[in-house]
Amino acid sequence: MIHINRVFLFLVTIGFSAIAIARDDSDEFIFLNSVPAAGESLPGLKVVRLWFSRVPDPERSSIELEFAGKTIKTYSLHTMGENDLMSFVRDELEPGPYKLVWIASYQQDRSISGEIKFDI
Numbered sequence: 001m002i003h004i005n006r007v008f009l010f011l012v013t014i015g016f017s018a019i020a021i022a023r024d025d026s027d028e029f030i031f032l033n034s035v036p037a038a039g040e041s042l043p044g045l046k047v048v049r050l051w052f053s054r055v056p057d058p059e060r061s062s063i064e065l066e067f068a069g070k071t072i073k074t075y076s077l078h079t080m081g082e083n084d085l086m087s088f089v090r091d092e093l094e095p096g097p098y099k100l101v102w103i104a105s106y107q108q109d110r111s112i113s114g115e116i117k118f119d120i
Contacts, residue, residue, distance in 0.1 A: 028054075032051045032083075034116055036118040039117065040118045045098075046088060047087075048089065050063070051084045052085075052106075055079055056083075058078050061104045062077065063102045067093070074087035076088050100117075100118065102115070
């Protein structure tokens with residue numbers, strides 16, 4: 001009898017674990033990947049692209065670069081419909097360490113932010 005209870009408890013645990021893994025958490029909004037990648041060293045940069053678990057709202061999002069105490073704005077922030085934000089860098093960037101600072105909004109009350117350090 002004890003063996004049957006253990007097997008039953010094990011099967012119930014496996015069942016609940018499978019449900020938790022398979023469920024779609026539609027409210028989850030997280031950062032997934034970027035170009036440039038964290039710690040990357042590049043010869044130059046013209047396009048910044050960030051990927052998320054949901055399509056962000058470009059109207060309420062932002063992407064900027066920081067270099068030597070100055071803020072460098074990016075232009076034409078938009079989405080390509082691939083759960084991403086994409087923006088352009090107009091000018092040639094000087095060699096050195098940069099920080100990409102971003103804010104991404106998904107819904108009226110859902111925003112996340114982060115920074116990515118890279119080098120030119």
